[in-house]
Amino acid sequence: MNEVLETIAKRRSIRKFEPTQIPDADLQAIIKSGLQAPSGHNDQSWFFSVIQDPKLIKELSDGSKLEMQKMPDPWMADMGKNEKLNIYYSAPTIIIVAAREDAITPLPDVSAAIQNIMLAATSLNIGSCWIGFARFFFNAPERNALVGIPEGYEVHYAVSLGYAPEKLKPNAPARKYESYYKIIK
Numbered sequence: 001m002n003e004v005l006e007t008i009a010k011r012r013s014i015r016k017f018e019p020t021q022i023p024d025a026d027l028q029a030i031i032k033s034g035l036q037a038p039s040g041h042n043d044q045s046w047f048f049s050v051i052q053d054p055k056l057i058k059e060l061s062d063g064s065k066l067e068m069q070k071m072p073d074p075w076m077a078d079m080g081k082n083e084k085l086n087i088y089y090s091a092p093t094i095i096i097v098a099a100r101e102d103a104i105t106p107l108p109d110v111s112a113a114i115q116n117i118m119l120a121a122t123s124l125n126i127g128s129c130w131i132g133f134a135r136f137f138f139n140a141p142e143r144n145a146l147v148g149i150p151e152g153y154e155v156h157y158a159v160s161l162g163y164a165p166e167k168l169k170p171n172a173p174a175r176k177y178e179s180y181y182k183i184i185k
């Protein structure tokens with residue numbers, strides 16, 4: 001296997017992080033990898049807000065959880081009420097990922113960028129987790145400004161980044177290899 005294939009196979013969602021911050025040079029490389037993602041019509045509709053202030057990260061987590069508590073889905077509401085849960089898993093760095101509201105293909109654009117971000121992080125031995133719960137805090141778009149998202153952008157996801165504890169070796173969740181593809185020759 002080459003290094004790219006090994007990195008793809010190695011990536012796992014990390015849900016526990018050391019407080020140690022990731023180096024700035026690694027963060028720059030990770031952001032650059034996100035910016036190198038493909039996008040519909042080369043629209044590059046994304047905007048990344050990188051946050052390394054633990055107080056703000058907790059506020060964003062608490063804000064999303066408050067919104068989750070109001071949801072009709074009991075699973076979501078219970079997650080929102082879980083006092084122990086930090087939706088970013090207290091990662092030292094998070095990237096809030098938004099896309100222009102008038103973009104042609106906003107969700108594929110940001111998703112491709114996030115995958116690049118996570119694979120770049122993995123290649124640097126930095127753990128990551130895609131955070132769908134992030135957007136709930138931003139249901140009220142006036143909150144975008146709190147994290148420097150420009151007007152006309154919508155927050156879709158976030159990514160948590162940081163070092164996994166030495167002991168933590170998450171197993172890959174089982175993949176349904178056989179039932180999800182077909183090769184026709």
Ligand SMILES: Cc1cc2nc3c(=O)[nH]c(=O)nc-3n(C[C@H](O)[C@H](O)[C@H](O)COP(=O)(O)O)c2cc1C
Pocket residue numbers: 011012013014015129130131132133134172173
């Ligand atoms: C759109 C999307 C949203 C996700 N949101 C969350 C989330 O809010 N919290 C979380 O812990 N994991 C989240 N995940 C991670 C998935 O749970 C994870 O990728 C899946 O269980 C497979 O595990 P793996 O990433 O280790 O291969 C999300 C993944 C995607 C693609």
